[in-house]
Amino acid sequence: MPASVVLGAQWGDEGKGKAIDQLANESNWAVRFQGGNNAGHTIVLGDTTLKLHQIPSGVTSPHCNLVLGDGMVVDPWVLEEELDRWHSLTEERPEGKRLFISERASVILPFHRMYDSADKVVGTTGRGIGPAYRDRIERVGIRFVDIPFVIGDSDKIDETVSRMNMQLDSVGVNQKVERKDFVADLEWIMDRFGEAIRPTGAMIDKALKNGENVLLEGAQGAMLDIDQGTYPFVTSSVTSRANATHGAGIHPGHVNNCFGISKAYTTRVGNGPFPTELPYDTGPGNHMAMVGHEFGTTTGRPRRTGWLDMVSLKDSHRLNGYTGIVLTKLDVLGGLDELKICTGYDLDGQIIDYMPTSSHDLARCRPIYERHSGFPALEEQEWIEMAELSRSDRKGFEVLPESALSYVRRIEELSGIPIVSIGIGPDRRASIASLGGPFDIDPEVTTF
Numbered sequence: 001m002p003a004s005v006v007l008g009a010q011w012g013d014e015g016k017g018k019a020i021d022q023l024a025n026e027s028n029w030a031v032r033f034q035g036g037n038n039a040g041h042t043i044v045l046g047d048t049t050l051k052l053h054q055i056p057s058g059v060t061s062p063h064c065n066l067v068l069g070d071g072m073v074v075d076p077w078v079l080e081e082e083l084d085r086w087h088s089l090t091e092e093r094p095e096g097k098r099l100f101i102s103e104r105a106s107v108i109l110p111f112h113r114m115y116d117s118a119d120k121v122v123g124t125t126g127r128g129i130g131p132a133y134r135d136r137i138e139r140v141g142i143r144f145v146d147i148p149f150v151i152g153d154s155d156k157i158d159e160t161v162s163r164m165n166m167q168l169d170s171v172g173v174n175q176k177v178e179r180k181d182f183v184a185d186l187e188w189i190m191d192r193f194g195e196a197i198r199p200t201g202a203m204i205d206k207a208l209k210n211g212e213n214v215l216l217e218g219a220q221g222a223m224l225d226i227d228q229g230t231y232p233f234v235t236s237s238v239t240s241r242a243n244a245t246h247g248a249g250i251h252p253g254h255v256n257n258c259f260g261i262s263k264a265y266t267t268r269v270g271n272g273p274f275p276t277e278l279p280y281d282t283g284p285g286n287h288m289a290m291v292g293h294e295f296g297t298t299t300g301r302p303r304r305t306g307w308l309d310m311v312s313l314k315d316s317h318r319l320n321g322y323t324g325i326v327l328t329k330l331d332v333l334g335g336l337d338e339l340k341i342c343t344g345y346d347l348d349g350q351i352i353d354y355m356p357t358s359s360h361d362l363a364r365c366r367p368i369y370e371r372h373s374g375f376p377a378l379e380e381q382e383w384i385e386m387a388e389l390s391r392s393d394r395k396g397f398e399v400l401p402e403s404a405l406s407y408v409r410r411i412e413e414l415s416g417i418p419i420v421s422i423g424i425g426p427d428r429r430a431s432i433a434s435l436g437g438p439f440d441i442d443p444e445v446t447t448f
């Protein structure tokens with residue numbers, strides 16, 4: 001800290017929520033800076049599983065302020081559902097008190113969801129993310145700060161409703177936006193969230209100047225970045241470190257740590273090339289899917305599974321300059337006889353060590369693997385005990401089974417990035433931190 005960034009280093013769903021939850025204990029602010037409710041963080045607190053789509057994962061730390069930042073597109077209806085669920089669990093209503101929506105964030109309206117339903121190519125989450133960003137880029141979107149002005153501008157309302165209906169028509173969506181619903185929706189958003197809409201960039205800047213710690217929470221992952229990912233099979237925002245500060249409304253000089261979250265293997269939801277993909281119904285790919293419960297948090301779709309891809313991890317490091325990797329779900333690989341790491345691609349007979357820019361080329365890449373011995377499957381409780389032993393005896397990663405440790409060390413060697421924490425189960429105690437590293441902290445501090 002002062003500002004730390006947590007990013008997905010693969011295609012999203014790496015388990016960022018747990019890492020963020022741990023770091024939030026030491027943060028005064030947790031800020032989402034891009035994306036919207038296409039994201040899904042799962043946090044396990046004792047017997048309760050929380051699925052959050054827009055509320056920053058830092059919500060579990062009661063002292064942590066929460067920001068839905070400038071770079072986001074926010075669905076107010078989904079936010080209301082999340083806040084109601086949070087309230088039913090904790091009796092807390094954080095909105096306007098410690099949860100703030102940036103004035104600059106864009107509003108996702110029913111129109112955006114309707115328009116997204118026409119997608120046939122990318123396999124989007126259908127949450128209206130791309131259409132909301134498209135409106136922003138076209139400079140016809142509505143930011144939270146604009147809502148009262150739009151409500152008071154009859155011409156603007158007519159123009160917007162007519163544009164929306166023409167666009168729905170043009171992609172063959174039969175639904176229509178009614179003028180009265182559009183206005184009622186905007187009025188409801190102001191009633192429900194008016195108190196929470198704030199100039200959050202200036203608030204975070206002030207906090208940093210007062211020496212407070214800020215956690216910038218990425219959503220999706222490096223390979224889903226609109227500019228640097230596997231275009232067009234990407235999301236519509238910049239998911240990288242470079243946008244973490246920009247999308248929060250502060251400058252990049254504040255950041256001193258950037259953690260890349262990577263599974264010990266790879267998953268992807270939606271369409272697009274995936275060089276290390278394995279058959280889903282059988283063998284190690286099926287093992288990963290079933291043992292790792294690989295279903296999308298937002299859509300419930302099965303996630304495609306494959307071996308760890310060092311080529312993509314290195315590309316993602318080139319982009320984001322990780323100061324540490326959090327390796328998640330290592331326990332899931334337990335029980336496989338052999339593990340593989342992809343160290344290069346064969347593209348039409350040529351060996352390459354980077355991801356080709358074109359998705360057509362990437363789809364033809366054949367992975368080149370190195371092989372490693374597997375390690376035994378353990379029960380959830382055995383992994384937790386291992387993690388506890390690591391903490392109590394100050395052993396760090398040395399508690400891991402020998403071949404699991406050599407797999408981890410090889411990932412560090414190939415990537416050139418230190419691994420700072422290893423996830424070995426969903427429970428918040430089931431993590432092993434590198435000794436003296438940024439995750440070498442008490443796992444039990446959070447009071448929610």
Ligand code: IMP
Pocket residue numbers: 011012013038039040122123124125126127128129130219220224233234235236269270271
């Ligand atoms: P969109 O972000 O809904 O437009 O979807 C674009 C692509 O990104 C699709 O392939 C989605 O499955 C994928 N995607 C979006 N958000 C996430 C996420 O949080 N985790 C994993 N994949 C995601």
